[in-house]
Amino acid sequence: MIDYHALAPELLLAGTVLAVLTVDLLRVEKYWVAVVGLFGLFLSFIPVLTLGFCDTLTFCEDTGTRFLFGESYAVDSFSLVLKALFLGSAFVAVLLSVGYLESDRFWQGEFYFLMLSSVLGAVVMASSRDLVTIFVALELVTGPTFLMAGWRKGDPRSNEAMLKFFIIGVLSAALLLFGMSLVYGTTGELTFAGIRAEAAGIRGGDLEALFTVGVLFTLLGFAFKVSAVPFHFWTPDTYEGSPTPVTAYLSVVSKTAGFVGLLAICYLAFRDATFLWGPALWVLAAASMTVGNLAALRQTNIVRLLGYSSIAQGGFILVPFGAAVAAGVTDVQLEEAFFATVTYLLIYAFMNLGAFAVIIAGGNRLRSAEIGDWAGMFGYAPGLATMLAVFFFSLAGIPPLAGWFAKFVMFRAVLSVGGGWAAALAIIAAVNSVIAFVYYAKVVKSAFMDPAPEHVAVADLARMPTVPSLQFALVLTVAGVIVLGIFPGIIAEIGELTKTFASGF
Amino acid sequence: MTVTAGWYMALAASLFTIGAAGLLLRRNALVMFMSIELMLNSVNLTFVAAGRELGVLEGQLSVLFVMVVAAAEVTVGLAIIVAVFRNRATASVDELTGLRG
Numbered sequence: 001m002i003d004y005h006a007l008a009p010e011l012l013l014a015g016t017v018l019a020v021l022t023v024d025l026l027r028v029e030k031y032w033v034a035v036v037g038l039f040g041l042f043l044s045f046i047p048v049l050t051l052g053f054c055d056t057l058t059f060c061e062d063t064g065t066r067f068l069f070g071e072s073y074a075v076d077s078f079s080l081v082l083k084a085l086f087l088g089s090a091f092v093a094v095l096l097s098v099g100y101l102e103s104d105r106f107w108q109g110e111f112y113f114l115m116l117s118s119v120l121g122a123v124v125m126a127s128s129r130d131l132v133t134i135f136v137a138l139e140l141v142t143g144p145t146f147l148m149a150g151w152r153k154g155d156p157r158s159n160e161a162m163l164k165f166f167i168i169g170v171l172s173a174a175l176l177l178f179g180m181s182l183v184y185g186t187t188g189e190l191t192f193a194g195i196r197a198e199a200a201g202i203r204g205g206d207l208e209a210l211f212t213v214g215v216l217f218t219l220l221g222f223a224f225k226v227s228a229v230p231f232h233f234w235t236p237d238t239y240e241g242s243p244t245p246v247t248a249y250l251s252v253v254s255k256t257a258g259f260v261g262l263l264a265i266c267y268l269a270f271r272d273a274t275f276l277w278g279p280a281l282w283v284l285a286a287a288s289m290t291v292g293n294l295a296a297l298r299q300t301n302i303v304r305l306l307g308y309s310s311i312a313q314g315g316f317i318l319v320p321f322g323a324a325v326a327a328g329v330t331d332v333q334l335e336e337a338f339f340a341t342v343t344y345l346l347i348y349a350f351m352n353l354g355a356f357a358v359i360i361a362g363g364n365r366l367r368s369a370e371i372g373d374w375a376g377m378f379g380y381a382p383g384l385a386t387m388l389a390v391f392f393f394s395l396a397g398i399p400p401l402a403g404w405f406a407k408f409v410m411f412r413a414v415l416s417v418g419g420g421w422a423a424a425l426a427i428i429a430a431v432n433s434v435i436a437f438v439y440y441a442k443v444v445k446s447a448f449m450d451p452a453p454e455h456v457a458v459a460d461l462a463r464m465p466t467v468p469s470l471q472f473a474l475v476l477t478v479a480g481v482i483v484l485g486i487f488p489g490i491i492a493e494i495g496e497l498t499k500t501f502a503s504g505f
Numbered sequence: 506m507t508v509t510a511g512w513y514m515a516l517a518a519s520l521f522t523i524g525a526a527g528l529l530l531r532r533n534a535l536v537m538f539m540s541i542e543l544m545l546n547s548v549n550l551t552f553v554a555a556g557r558e559l560g561v562l563e564g565q566l567s568v569l570f571v572m573v574v575a576a577a578e579v580t581v582g583l584a585i586i587v588a589v590f591r592n593r594a595t596a597s598v599d600e601l602t603g604l605r606g
Contacts, residue, residue, distance in 0.1 A: 132570050139574045146581050150588060159589045166585050167537060170578055171528060174544035177571060178521055181548045185514065185555030190563050 006066040006075040008047035009083055010123055016040025017116045024109025034098045037112045041091045052080045071191045072130040078501035081494055082126035082260050085349055089252050090119040092353045092473045096360055097245040099467030106151060114144035122257040130191040131180045134261050141257045142169050145250060149242040161241025168224060168234040176221020182214030192268035200272055215276050225258030229287040232311045239307035244363060247303060248356030251310040252349050259317060259345055267338055274324040282322030282425060288315030289432040296439050302359055303369045312436060316410055317344045319429050323414040325421045333417050335499050340413035343495040347406040347484060354477030355391040358384060361470050365461050371443055376452030380462040385447045387478055392440040394481045397433055402481045405488035513554035520547035532597050538582050545575045
């Protein structure tokens with residue numbers, strides 16, 4: 001029998017996707033499509049809560065981890081936390097899109113349909129516990145985003161962003177799938193639990209080489225998805241060319257979905273193969289941080305700057321994975337690393353969505369994404385400039401904004417592992433935190449201290465209001481960044497819940 | 506000489522390499538796209554060969570999922586190529602150089 005309660009978030013979201021299509025057919029103002037979408041996201045959030053607080057509810061039978069469809073689909077605290085994160089981030093992403101899509105002649109109904117389908121993929125991703133489910137979920141996340149990236153159909157830059165994203169996206173799917181087929185071929189199992197059990201017998205056998213190639217190709221596929229250097233080259237182009245709300249969505253929901261898949265595969269399926277993925281992800285983490293930050297230093301376009309910044313942030317998220325490089329890493333240390341990655345992902349969602357909300361609000365006024373044009377923003381839009389400072393300093397990891405706690409747990413995880421390689425990674429991360437501060441601070445300094453450029457009509461800009469949906473998104477993210485920064489205990493407690501996942505089945 | 510699963514695996518790996526080479530070397534978006542399809546199909550061959558060798562159905566079952574996803578990607582991909590072609594009247598990726606830095 002199917003446990004419908006455990007499946008309720010996905011079912012409600014799938015219902016919303018269909019409802020959005022139906023509302024689009026009616027002769028109503030198109031923003032109602034977004035309203036239905038937002039309502040559906042809220043509705044899907046309710047079963048996530050009831051499942052999460054199952055032990056305190058009378059009508060709910062607490063059965064611990066709920067497995068569905070054999071062992072392919074698991075609803076546990078890890079997947080629930082991530083589902084909440086995906087639904088919440090998607091809520092903000094829809095809020096960001098409303099004003100943008102209203103501002104020009106866009107196909108609106110289809111946009112929300114695609115975005116919600118992609119969110120459905122992310123939600124499924126959090127529960128996937130076998131290779132085929134995780135692959136289908138990942139493709140459901142990325143498939144619709146290819147089209148969303150090219151939503152400005154007449155704009156050659158948007159076309160280019162879309163085509164590059166598509167080719168790289170499908171290539172990474174093929175690499176991932178090739179790795180998965182080799183892993184299946186050598187272990188004979190598709191479920192993560194089965195792979196873990198079989199992988200132990202492969203060491204030292206004939207199939208070890210083939211299994212190693214399979215693991216590495218799987219990692220390669222995910223490396224493209226999370227845009228880790230050197231598989232990042234599509235990221236800045238796609239981020240710059242896409243509509244900005246889509247960029248926000250890509251850099252948060254789609255990227256987090258990639259990391260969730262990586263977490264599940266590394267910590268469950270390849271749990272006993274840390275000697276394979278530890279070093280591989282160590283290199284990716286170090287390269288992503290360094291290249292992302294150095295390239296961000298010389299950007300003049302603020303969206304492109306955030307593109308490189310998100311590559312660098314992805315590097316920071318990979319650091320705890322890389323810490324597993326040391327031989328004989330213990331279960332407790334792996335749990336700590338897992339906790340650090342999940343915590344970082346949760347905080348990153350708030351601050352990055354917020355940063356994009358500010359950029360969309362600023363872009364609406366200035367019609368420009370050049371950092372030079374953003375100078376003197378504090379003079380005519382003090383609220384917006386302050387929020388820009390909040391999010392950018394949070395991304396840089398300055399207390400008391402939420403970003404500091406993300407960096408703190410990241411450093412704690414890597415240092416608790418100890419050893420030369422982990423220490424080296426910690427040093428690289430520390431140096432990069434300083435570099436990152438330079439370019440974040442440069443934008444903030446320009447917005448606060450420099451005079452506005454002459455072609456910017458300051459008086460007109462001061463009168464321009466921010467779209468209500470955008471204001472709502474800004475309030476949500478600012479509140480999140482400040483509250484979580486001052487009371488990091490909240491996020492630590494949520495992260496703590498997911499820790500049991502890392503100890504395996 | 507009997508054809509064992511190893512031969513199928515080798516063939517799949519060759520097809521995958523041909524596909525990857527085509528993707529890297531060809532400059533026409535349509536041909537690049539066909540190369541990717543070749544890579545996906547080589548994966549299917551690996552899955553089927555492994556499933557047959559192991560005597561379980563999961564391998565064959567996975568192929569159905571891969572085929573459906575690949576079909577969905579074809580629809581998206583062709584739509585994208587058509588959209589690009591409308592603006593530029595070319596399917597060569599070498600001319601897509603508006604974004605850089």
